[in-house]
Amino acid sequence: MEFITNFPLFTIVLSLFSGVLCYMLKPRVAKIYTLVYEGFLILLVSAVLYYVLATGQAFTYVMGEFPAPWGNEIRAGVLEAMIALCFLIVMICSVSAGFRFLKTDMDESKLNLYFTLVNLMTAALMSLVWTNDLFTGYVFLEILTLTSCGVLIVREIGRTSLAAVRYMILNLLGSGLFLLGVVLLYDLTGHLLMVPMKETIAELATDPAVLPVIGVAVGILTIGLSIKSGLFPFHFWMPDTYGWATPTSAALLSSLVSKAYIFLLFKTYYRAIGIDVLQQLPIRHVLLVLGAMGIVVGSLQAIHTNNLNHMVAYSSAAQIGYIYMGIGLGGVAGYTAAMFHVMAHAITKSQLFLTTPRLAEVAGGNLKFQDLQGSALKTRVAGFYFTIGAFSMIGIPIFAGFSSKLQFALAAVTGAGIKRILIVMLALAVSSMLNALYFVMTLIRIYTPDGDNNRSVMTHHHINYHLPMLLLTAANLLLGLRCDLIVDLIGKGLAMFG
Amino acid sequence: MKKAFHRFYNLIAVICCLLLIGVLLYAVSMLPHYGQENPRSVEVVERYVHDGLEETGATNIVAGMILDYRAFDTLGESHVLFTALICVIILLGKDVKNMRREYDGYYTVEYESYHKLADDKILRLVGYILLPCLFLFGIYILLNGQLSPGGGFSGGAIMGAALIIFAAAFGFETVDKVFTEKVLKGVTFVSLAFYSFAKGYVFFTGANGLENHVPKGEPGMILSGGLILPLDIAVGMVVACTMYGFYSLFRRGSIGHDHTFMDQQ
Amino acid sequence: MITHLWINNEEAVAIILFGIGFTMLLFQKNLLKKLIGMNIMDTGTFLFLASMGYIEGRRPPIVENGVLERSAYINPVPAGLVLTGIVVSVSVTAIMLSLTVRLYKRYHTLDIDEMYERSKHAAEDR
Numbered sequence: 001m002e003f004i005t006n007f008p009l010f011t012i013v014l015s016l017f018s019g020v021l022c023y024m025l026k027p028r029v030a031k032i033y034t035l036v037y038e039g040f041l042i043l044l045v046s047a048v049l050y051y052v053l054a055t056g057q058a059f060t061y062v063m064g065e066f067p068a069p070w071g072n073e074i075r076a077g078v079l080e081a082m083i084a085l086c087f088l089i090v091m092i093c094s095v096s097a098g099f100r101f102l103k104t105d106m107d108e109s110k111l112n113l114y115f116t117l118v119n120l121m122t123a124a125l126m127s128l129v130w131t132n133d134l135f136t137g138y139v140f141l142e143i144l145t146l147t148s149c150g151v152l153i154v155r156e157i158g159r160t161s162l163a164a165v166r167y168m169i170l171n172l173l174g175s176g177l178f179l180l181g182v183v184l185l186y187d188l189t190g191h192l193l194m195v196p197m198k199e200t201i202a203e204l205a206t207d208p209a210v211l212p213v214i215g216v217a218v219g220i221l222t223i224g225l226s227i228k229s230g231l232f233p234f235h236f237w238m239p240d241t242y243g244w245a246t247p248t249s250a251a252l253l254s255s256l257v258s259k260a261y262i263f264l265l266f267k268t269y270y271r272a273i274g275i276d277v278l279q280q281l282p283i284r285h286v287l288l289v290l291g292a293m294g295i296v297v298g299s300l301q302a303i304h305t306n307n308l309n310h311m312v313a314y315s316s317a318a319q320i321g322y323i324y325m326g327i328g329l330g331g332v333a334g335y336t337a338a339m340f341h342v343m344a345h346a347i348t349k350s351q352l353f354l355t356t357p358r359l360a361e362v363a364g365g366n367l368k369f370q371d372l373q374g375s376a377l378k379t380r381v382a383g384f385y386f387t388i389g390a391f392s393m394i395g396i397p398i399f400a401g402f403s404s405k406l407q408f409a410l411a412a413v414t415g416a417g418i419k420r421i422l423i424v425m426l427a428l429a430v431s432s433m434l435n436a437l438y439f440v441m442t443l444i445r446i447y448t449p450d451g452d453n454n455r456s457v458m459t460h461h462h463i464n465y466h467l468p469m470l471l472l473t474a475a476n477l478l479l480g481l482r483c484d485l486i487v488d489l490i491g492k493g494l495a496m497f498g
Numbered sequence: 499m500k501k502a503f504h505r506f507y508n509l510i511a512v513i514c515c516l517l518l519i520g521v522l523l524y525a526v527s528m529l530p531h532y533g534q535e536n537p538r539s540v541e542v543v544e545r546y547v548h549d550g551l552e553e554t555g556a557t558n559i560v561a562g563m564i565l566d567y568r569a570f571d572t573l574g575e576s577h578v579l580f581t582a583l584i585c586v587i588i589l590l591g592k593d594v595k596n597m598r599r600e601y602d603g604y605y606t607v608e609y610e611s612y613h614k615l616a617d618d619k620i621l622r623l624v625g626y627i628l629l630p631c632l633f634l635f636g637i638y639i640l641l642n643g644q645l646s647p648g649g650g651f652s653g654g655a656i657m658g659a660a661l662i663i664f665a666a667a668f669g670f671e672t673v674d675k676v677f678t679e680k681v682l683k684g685v686t687f688v689s690l691a692f693y694s695f696a697k698g699y700v701f702f703t704g705a706n707g708l709e710n711h712v713p714k715g716e717p718g719m720i721l722s723g724g725l726i727l728p729l730d731i732a733v734g735m736v737v738a739c740t741m742y743g744f745y746s747l748f749r750r751g752s753i754g755h756d757h758t759f760m761d762q763q
Numbered sequence: 764m765i766t767h768l769w770i771n772n773e774e775a776v777a778i779i780l781f782g783i784g785f786t787m788l789l790f791q792k793n794l795l796k797k798l799i800g801m802n803i804m805d806t807g808t809f810l811f812l813a814s815m816g817y818i819e820g821r822r823p824p825i826v827e828n829g830v831l832e833r834s835a836y837i838n839p840v841p842a843g844l845v846l847t848g849i850v851v852s853v854s855v856t857a858i859m860l861s862l863t864v865r866l867y868k869r870y871h872t873l874d875i876d877e878m879y880e881r882s883k884h885a886a887e888d889r
Contacts, residue, residue: 069541162875183808531771546840559839586861
């Protein structure tokens with residue numbers, strides 16, 4: 001049993017090694033290896049989840065022989081293990097289901113490099129989830145930035161390169177601000193590990209002259225990470241980036257990369273700054289308002305656009321807004337809602353992004369709405385999976401999206417002032433209406449016959465597509481139907497998170 | 499209308515940037531004073547300096563810190579470079595797909611230009627004189643990382659620069675005789691795999707309270723600092739390969755001699 | 764505030780450099796100039812780190828003659844952080860430069876707005 005505490009280390013070091021190994025392998029072997037390896041990681045992380053649930057407490061793992069304020073550390077609790085598990089499931093599903101498009105978008109001889117990047121990205125995601133040290137967070141955040149740029153540029157058309165340049169520039173701004181925030185915090189506290197930093201900050205915050213400086217450092221760090229994850233005023237890169245990427249990359253970028261940044265921010269707040277200090281800073285109000293504005297603006301832009309992928313991308317902006325709104329609301333209920341939505345959105349959005357290219361394929365490779373008419377009738381399977389994703393986004397009961405909206409409503413009602421209840425409820429109501437509007441319009445469009453009755457242009461889907469899609473659907477239903485179970489787990493995780 | 503909006507947007511953005519600088523300057527004015535010891539960092543630094551020599555065996559405290567106390571960060575850092583190499587290969591490496599587009603004016607690679615440069619007499623002469631010194635200097639810095647300023651990254655960068663000068667002065671054909679893509683791949687793979695597993699072993703033994711069988715060596719000698727020297731060598735190899743790989747990819751779109759495309763020309 | 768800034772003058776300069784780089788990265792239309800801005804921004808951060816670790820009258824953190832007193836050496840932590848930062852900065856610069864090369868070959872310009880304009884007329888991009 002004790003041996004399981006080593007598994008978080010294995011997930012990181014073996015992923016780094018797998019990345020280097022895939023550079024040497026033949027493309028076909030690299031693909032099989034990556035899928036098997038990701039499956040193996042899921043087993044490891046499940047074991048960690050089981051272990052922390054059985055022992056009832058989180059464990060810290062010293063990287064090397066030097067303990068807390070001197071050496072690096074990683075840490076695993078219920079929340080970390082859950083998020084890691086969710087990330088890995090989405091990862092394996094995206095790689096498997098999008099492979100057919102990857103082959104057409106990329107040259108055969110370079111395919112193994114894609115799997116190299118996927119493995120390195122896994123290592124970065126795992127490190128960001130497990131890390132207990134802010135500077136480790138920065139290093140792996142940079143690996144995540146570079147790998148996400150790498151998976152974006154594999155599609156060799158001009159628009160993708162343009163999207164990549166813009167994405168990289170904004171990410172570099174974000175990384176620079178994050179690094180500066182970390183450095184300021186180091187100068188103030190003299191620590192880089194989260195636990196001693198939190199203790200020092202709690203001591204410093206009692207001095208009213210120093211509190212604004214902590215506020216500046218935390219604010220800069222927050223701006224950096226919110227640029228990278230696409231919070232409202234910084235969400236304009238999303239449609240181009242997600243819309244022009246190859247499907248696997250779109251799914252990885254929208255479901256995993258942006259969520260990893262948010263999780264790192266959440267971890268910094270909770271474990272390095274401390275919630276008590278955060279309550280004294282105005283940042284949470286700003287996050288609440290920007291989140292709510294992001295929900296409304298993202299939904300409006302999604303209605304306005306004429307391209308299916310862009311619509312899904314703008315709806316991503318709105319969903320990121322939800323998560324930040326939850327963090328801004330604060331309190332156990334708010335954080336629970338935010339973390340629940342991280343998982344719900346990761347699962348739903350990857351399903352949507354892996355389905356849209358198949359709908360476009362039967363419509364002549366075009367994502368414009370007028371061309372998509374009747375496409376779900378031509379490929380019923382893809383239409384079915386798209387419908388499930390859309391229902392979850394709209395918030396129809398039994399799907400994940402409904403449960404997370406419920407959590408947000410509950411979080412607003414319990415323990416928040418009247419102004420906050422009003423903001424959250426208004427945002428929820430407006431976005432639900434707008435979501436329903438554009439997703440139902442899309443559903444009607446793709447299920448309306450377009451006249452030429454060639455029903456089965458391309459109905460054959462490989463098992464590589466069905467299995468991941470069924471897995472994502474099952475996860476979606478699990479989050480929707482047994483949300484009490486998941487919320488209970490998140491509650492346990494938050495209790496041992498602090 | 500659109501132009502007015504653009505101007506307005508730019509104005510707002512400039513004000514935001516100025517505001518950012520102002521706020522940061524305010525924060526700086528409140529930080530611990532320049533040139534004096536920050537009392538809060540004492541606890542951590544005390545151990546790095548006072549016990550560092552005994553615990554890591556390295557005379558260079560910074561090397562001991564980054565390769566022993568905070569080795570996990572450095573493990574990630576060496577993979578950052580590798581990731582960059584992969585991205586540049588994807589972007590600039592020639593393959594069937596982007597070569598086909600070349601005929602639409604999409605991707606034009608200048609095959610001839612790099613053959614010409616190798617005839618430069620001055621460059622060759624300077625290369626003859628400079629290259630042995632550069633390689634020796636790189637190796638010196640690489641091997642003395644635990645004793646003096648330097649280490650894997652700086653030594654590797656010097657060796658990579660030497661390789662680049664070599665390729666520029668004597669042409670890629672000369673480098674390709676020894677340093678092919680296979681060699682680069684192999685060296686990178688072995689170095690990074692060694693790094694991951696050596697460090698993984700140390701993390702594993704350290705966290706489980708097992709005995710670590712790496713000898714620390716005698717402080718001050720070349721063979722000291724336990725794993726620091728082998729790790730420095732591994733990192734140096736990766737850095738040198740990556741630097742040369744960048745140059746080669748930018749110049750001719752492949753790391754080694756590219757049979758499929760070059761011979762068609 | 765001004766007197767404090769004067770004491771922390773090196774950090775203040777570093778922050779101003781950071782701001783200049785940040786603004787350049789955000790507003791320059793030319794991709795190469797954007798990249799230069801990014802490097803200035805990173806250098807500002809490194810200068811900030813280096814000046815943070817500096818302590819007047821002390822030696823660099825390399826043990827000499829067996830002196831193991833903390834009071835003899837400057838703070839070694841920022842030096843390690845700068846090293847990591849430099850490696851990251853080099854990698855990012857390489858990727859951005861190769862992206863620039865690819866975009867230049869595609870659109871024959873370095874101006875990012877012009878690239879967007881030209882991409883609208885390219886058949887392949889729709």
